[in-house]
């Protein structure tokens with residue numbers, strides 16, 4: 001798999017990042033999570049993403065046990081990313097991007113991940129904590145060797161601009177990447193974030209590339225819907241119903257290429273110059289196979305034009321959710 005720069009970092013990552021959010025859920029136990037991780041490594045994926053809040057810390061623990069059991073031969077080739085921000089304790093200070101919380105959360109993640117360093121430590125969401133405090137905490141963690149690079153998630157372009165310029169002014173490390181909701185059906189980040197990325201060298205790590213599964217190709221007009229863990233909620237079903245024409249239009253375009261819609265959805269993101277790596281969220285090995293199989297799909301200019309007609313650049317239907 002051809003590697004790309006992780007945004008402003010010198011390290012390189014695969015165009016697919018394995019998202020670990022499902023690991024430890026009722027539908028994806030530790031044994032299945034391991035099979036997915038092993039298949040990912042076998043296919044050449046070197047980039048894994050988790051967070052200190054996924055499955056109440058179990059996602060980090062599953063990854064940590066698997067890394068430790070494999071020793072340096074398993075750990076060292078990987079770029080391991082996790083996140084800080086979500087509430088993990090009973091008090092108001094057990095969350096956010098304060099120096100106090102970041103330093104504690106980093107130690108906790110290192111312990112669960114059974115590693116001495118986090119390759120990419122991401123601010124999971126923007127916070128009201130002074131950005132100078134967050135920058136200094138990240139700088140200290142980088143200098144201590146506990147964090148290699150830091151990045152952001154769900155930041156707006158102005159959040160990232162402020163963080164980048166203030167980090168540069170104080171000789172602190174700059175954020176290298178931004179993890180954002182981005183898919184063929186949700187193109188909002190193309191308006192401000194994409195130009196920011198191209199100007200400053202930051203690259204996106206899109207999350208929910210299948211729009212939580214709606215772009216998997218499973219959902220077609222007139223076809224019965226089998227229950228899955230993510231599609232049972234009322235909100236999911238409502239968004240599905242309202243988006244059926246759009247999903248059908250995209251699925252027909254994929255049909256013309258003799259591919260499932262999932263391939264088109266992944267390939268759309270793989271080709272974007274402002275994207276470093278697409279964070280896929282498989283619950284099964286078969287889900288992961290689809291993301292890998294989509295790597296060879298080239299979208300022609302004509303097909304790209306048809307995509308733009310269905311979802312205009314920078315737009316998203318109001319009801320799409322993420």
Ligand SMILES: NC(=O)c1ccc[n+]([C@@H]2O[C@H](COP(=O)([O-])OP(=O)(O)OC[C@H]3O[C@@H](n4cnc5c(N)ncnc54)[C@H](OP(=O)(O)O)[C@@H]3O)[C@@H](O)[C@H]2O)c1
Pocket residue numbers: 018019020021022049050124153154179180206207208209210211212213214216218228229230231262279280281282283286287288290
């Ligand atoms: N930074 C953030 O705020 C944030 C937020 C969300 C996610 N993330 C990261 O991004 C990763 C991916 O997000 P996501 O899980 O929302 O991605 P996604 O690919 O949009 O959705 C994944 C879900 O889609 C369904 N699916 C996936 N492949 C499929 C296939 N080939 N056929 C049929 N259904 C398929 C599964 O749903 P069912 O299980 O229902 O079948 C799966 O759980 C996460 O693991 C996490 O690392 C980050």
